[in-house]
Amino acid sequence: xxxxxxxxxxxxxxxxxxxxxxxxxxxxxxxxxxxxxxxxxxxxxxxxxxxxxxxxxxxxxxxxxxxxxxxxxxxxxxxxxxxxxxxxxxxxxxxxxxxxxxxxxxxxxxxxxxxxxxxxxxxxxxxxxxxxxxxxx
Amino acid sequence: xxxxxxxxxxxxxxxxxxxxxxxxxxxxxxxxxxxxxxxxxxxxxxxxxxxxxxxxxxxxxxxxxxxxxxxxxxxxxxxxxxxxxxxxxxxxxxxxxxxxxxxxxxxxxxxxxxxxxxxxxxxxxxxxxxxxxxxxxxxxxxxxxxxxxxxxxxxxxxxxxxxxxxxxxxxxxxxxxxxxxxxxxxxxxxxxxxxxxxxxxxxxxxxxxxxxxxxxxxxxxxxxxxxxxxxxxxxxxxxxxxxxxxxxxxxxxxxxxxxxxxxxxxxxxxxxxxxxxxxxxxxxxxxxxxxxxxxxxxxxxxxxxxxxxxxxxxxxxxxxxxxxxxxxxxxxxxxxxxxxxxxxxxxxxxxxxxxxxxxxxxxxxxxxxxxxxxxxxxxxxxxxxxxxxxxxxxxxxxxxxxxxxxxxxxxxxxxxxxxxxxxxxxxxxxxxxxxxxxxxxxxxxxxxxxxxxxxxxxxxxxxxxxxxxxxxxxxxxxxxxxxxxxxxxxxxxxxxxxxxxxxxxxxxxxxxxxxxxxxxxxxxxxxxxxxxxxxxxxxxxxxxxxxxxxxxxxxxxxxxxxxxxxxxxxxxxxxxxxxxxxxxxxxxxxxxxxxxxxxxxxxxxxxxxxxxxxxxxxxxxxxxxxxxxxxxxxxxxxxxxxxxxxxxxxxxxxxxxxxxxxxxxxxxxxxxxxxxxxxxxxxxxxxxxxxxxxxxxxxxxxxxxxxxxxxxxxxxxxxxxxxxxxxxxxxxxxxxxxxxxxxxxxxxxxxxxxxxxxxxxxxxxxxxxxxxxxxxxxxxxxxxxxxxxxxxxxxxxxxxxxxxxxxxxxxxxxxxxxxxxxxxxxxxxxxxxxx
Numbered sequence: 001x002x003x004x005x006x007x008x009x010x011x012x013x014x015x016x017x018x019x020x021x022x023x024x025x026x027x028x029x030x031x032x033x034x035x036x037x038x039x040x041x042x043x044x045x046x047x048x049x050x051x052x053x054x055x056x057x058x059x060x061x062x063x064x065x066x067x068x069x070x071x072x073x074x075x076x077x078x079x080x081x082x083x084x085x086x087x088x089x090x091x092x093x094x095x096x097x098x099x100x101x102x103x104x105x106x107x108x109x110x111x112x113x114x115x116x117x118x119x120x121x122x123x124x125x126x127x128x129x130x131x132x133x134x135x136x137x
Numbered sequence: 138x139x140x141x142x143x144x145x146x147x148x149x150x151x152x153x154x155x156x157x158x159x160x161x162x163x164x165x166x167x168x169x170x171x172x173x174x175x176x177x178x179x180x181x182x183x184x185x186x187x188x189x190x191x192x193x194x195x196x197x198x199x200x201x202x203x204x205x206x207x208x209x210x211x212x213x214x215x216x217x218x219x220x221x222x223x224x225x226x227x228x229x230x231x232x233x234x235x236x237x238x239x240x241x242x243x244x245x246x247x248x249x250x251x252x253x254x255x256x257x258x259x260x261x262x263x264x265x266x267x268x269x270x271x272x273x274x275x276x277x278x279x280x281x282x283x284x285x286x287x288x289x290x291x292x293x294x295x296x297x298x299x300x301x302x303x304x305x306x307x308x309x310x311x312x313x314x315x316x317x318x319x320x321x322x323x324x325x326x327x328x329x330x331x332x333x334x335x336x337x338x339x340x341x342x343x344x345x346x347x348x349x350x351x352x353x354x355x356x357x358x359x360x361x362x363x364x365x366x367x368x369x370x371x372x373x374x375x376x377x378x379x380x381x382x383x384x385x386x387x388x389x390x391x392x393x394x395x396x397x398x399x400x401x402x403x404x405x406x407x408x409x410x411x412x413x414x415x416x417x418x419x420x421x422x423x424x425x426x427x428x429x430x431x432x433x434x435x436x437x438x439x440x441x442x443x444x445x446x447x448x449x450x451x452x453x454x455x456x457x458x459x460x461x462x463x464x465x466x467x468x469x470x471x472x473x474x475x476x477x478x479x480x481x482x483x484x485x486x487x488x489x490x491x492x493x494x495x496x497x498x499x500x501x502x503x504x505x506x507x508x509x510x511x512x513x514x515x516x517x518x519x520x521x522x523x524x525x526x527x528x529x530x531x532x533x534x535x536x537x538x539x540x541x542x543x544x545x546x547x548x549x550x551x552x553x554x555x556x557x558x559x560x561x562x563x564x565x566x567x568x569x570x571x572x573x574x575x576x577x578x579x580x581x582x583x584x585x586x587x588x589x590x591x592x593x594x595x596x597x598x599x600x601x602x603x604x605x606x607x608x609x610x611x612x613x614x615x616x617x618x619x620x621x622x623x624x625x626x627x628x629x630x631x632x633x634x635x636x637x638x639x640x641x642x643x644x645x646x647x648x649x650x651x652x653x654x655x656x657x658x659x660x661x662x663x664x665x666x667x668x669x670x671x672x673x674x675x676x677x678x679x680x681x682x683x684x685x686x687x688x689x690x691x692x693x694x695x696x697x698x699x700x701x702x703x704x705x706x707x708x709x710x711x712x713x714x715x716x717x718x719x720x721x722x723x724x725x726x727x728x729x730x731x732x733x734x735x736x737x738x739x740x741x742x743x744x745x746x747x748x749x750x751x752x753x754x755x756x757x758x759x760x761x762x763x764x765x766x767x768x769x770x771x772x773x774x775x776x777x778x779x780x781x782x783x784x785x786x787x788x789x790x791x792x793x794x795x796x797x798x799x800x801x802x803x804x805x806x807x808x809x810x811x812x813x814x815x816x817x818x819x820x821x822x823x824x825x826x827x828x829x830x831x832x833x834x835x836x837x838x839x840x841x842x843x844x845x846x847x848x849x850x851x852x853x854x855x856x857x858x859x860x861x862x863x864x865x866x867x868x869x870x871x872x873x874x875x876x877x878x879x880x881x882x883x884x885x886x887x888x889x890x891x892x893x894x895x896x897x898x899x900x901x902x903x904x905x906x907x908x909x910x911x912x913x914x915x916x917x918x919x920x921x922x923x924x925x926x927x928x929x930x931x932x933x934x935x936x937x938x939x940x941x942x943x944x945x946x947x948x949x950x951x952x953x954x955x956x957x958x959x960x961x962x963x964x965x966x967x968x969x970x971x972x
Binding site for chain 1: 325537541546547548555698786795
């Protein structure tokens, strides 16, 4: 084989492995609160526990709420930013941050908003007595 | 009849079905025409193709009519519109959902097909139309909605609510049930930018099909050179459309969403960027193929890949596979298998044909020198492809991440940044060398001479921006150098070219735009600063140095980038502005319940005062009787050097509304815990600026002015002795009082004491103390005892950022668009003259 070709192959293989190693390092795994305690930058998916109080505090300048992770464990989450726009409608949250002393400090938060359309129940939009008959159907 | 839905829906379904059948027939005729070079079959194919499109136009008209008529028994109409939707949004609701957007895509692709019928020359005519029709067959199949037992083939835009949810209890109670109103369009999407974004994006999608068709036709007919000429203007047009769509999406995100940027490496954004990158790579190789008859393989490959990537994007975003990694939501219509087949066929046929013919594809006779336009252009194209591949890898994390663990998250943003930055630097340097070589012959020595001045100016610009911008990071310095080099070097070529052949400057102009974009991206993202007052800045500095601990003794690591403003109390922000909150207006016109806040910025350096009007509104589509989902609408002040971006994250008004709602909910739940309510404080301190009036507990209190206290009544060593004139109004009785409480500081035995004797209004059981003077901001504090209501301060919490040089990002984008436009005209003109 020509030395140029070998060099080329080495370069491509080197580049690809570097890329994949780096990609592997920057992809982490979704976890729960329990294992999050042992790591930093943990991604914990879960759902908002809306039975407990939540809101933004002007004293601590942070938004806090309770979240249940996928194993059902409920923990307080503190997020140092205002309440995100569509927090209440999210059916799934991913908080990214650290667990300290039973409290999760989120540096970042993603909301998975259902498409409101999926779960929309036409009956909710019927009004009181406005049942219209689609008689021509 | 319920089985088929209302008649008009059946008509719509039939139209789509016939459109599908006509496409199939057209495909067959085109195939035979291409295979046997038969002109008669081609003509039949063309007629079928035209009729098929007309049927789709009719189906779209039916859907638009249903939407305008508010026929909520149709799921699509119910889902994406409502009675109160403005007409322009009603129209855009046509392509607001997946089904309608497929229809728009098909229509635009059909219009491109009409152009192809008119302009394509033999021998490409029939095969090009065959492949275009093939893609249309797949697209139409997505909206067929044919029923097989319990499953559907495609999702029809004309399905009724009863078909969508056959098991819903309200339908079993009343099968003819029709909702009185629809769920409406998401408020965030009610934006003119979002109205025009999808059509432009689909123009890009439709046009990117054409280079694919030409490449396939070239492989079929074994004519590997001539196709590039007619394919080029379409590819350029597609790229212009995609770029415009990406820009609109970014701009919409910037001015509408609260993440405060124009790009977040979200899968959906990446998905439109990657085909653009690969399409751009294709443009490079096509241009060099036309010029020097090289790179035939790359041109074919890139033309195939660009469209394959568009279909891959469609698969990723519409199959529901990205559901967890993207903030964008997509309805999963159960099209996974159909989309997968579409993707596999387009990829398999494309790459299959390519490798089948690979051996006979023209190869370069001799290797080109490094310092040749061919080498530079192909290298540039490969760089674009590599960047595209890296972004695809990251975007495909739900699939590729499985290599690393069972439950992969999306990659960190730094993955994209770390890889795209060095590539961008190399590309920027290549553009200049490539452009110099493209227009004139150079060897190493003459090239070095020619580059002396551009390098000199680049160095000056880099050093100047390093000094004035306070750039410390050497990596950023290199990046800036590369960006400036691309701007200056390409401008150099462009100006010389403009004097001789102004029509051909499109390419150099895009490269200038690329350089401007690179510089803008760095300046706008790295030098983004929150606007904060001094206390907050000091706090954040302490956090960064690890000096702040919380009550549990943990080190606080999170900085706070928010600003609290109290009505009419100016704050000095970043040592640059005096910022004052001036109040809000309730406005029911655009969005019911919307508050428009007014914030004044007075630059300390004497610049002109300006105002920002951020908005907060309840998102009606998702709010319920027990919770209001508040949504923010930022305001942006655009400047040449920097933007100020600001939104209201909370306010006294919102808090009060939420509290009222909470109380209501508690009452509804009949939880009588009135005892836990805090007792009203009997004494409260209220801050006044001069001239301010505060209304609380049935009274109004106005701080009129200071007066000098009569010193004869004060102790001897008084250093300060003032009285505040306070006008008190009792609303119920209309009585008015003027009181003048005293604030004095006197010295006794080296110690200073404050004297503020209470002033009483015995008939209302009120007492006043002038308890504090704040000379810094000309306010006083009055302590009032005996009011049965607590005065609530009017405050807002804002998130404000200074974003330098966003305008440069836009400018770079516009230059790119301008360059593409010039190139389209140039290549189109040349193609037309060939006839």
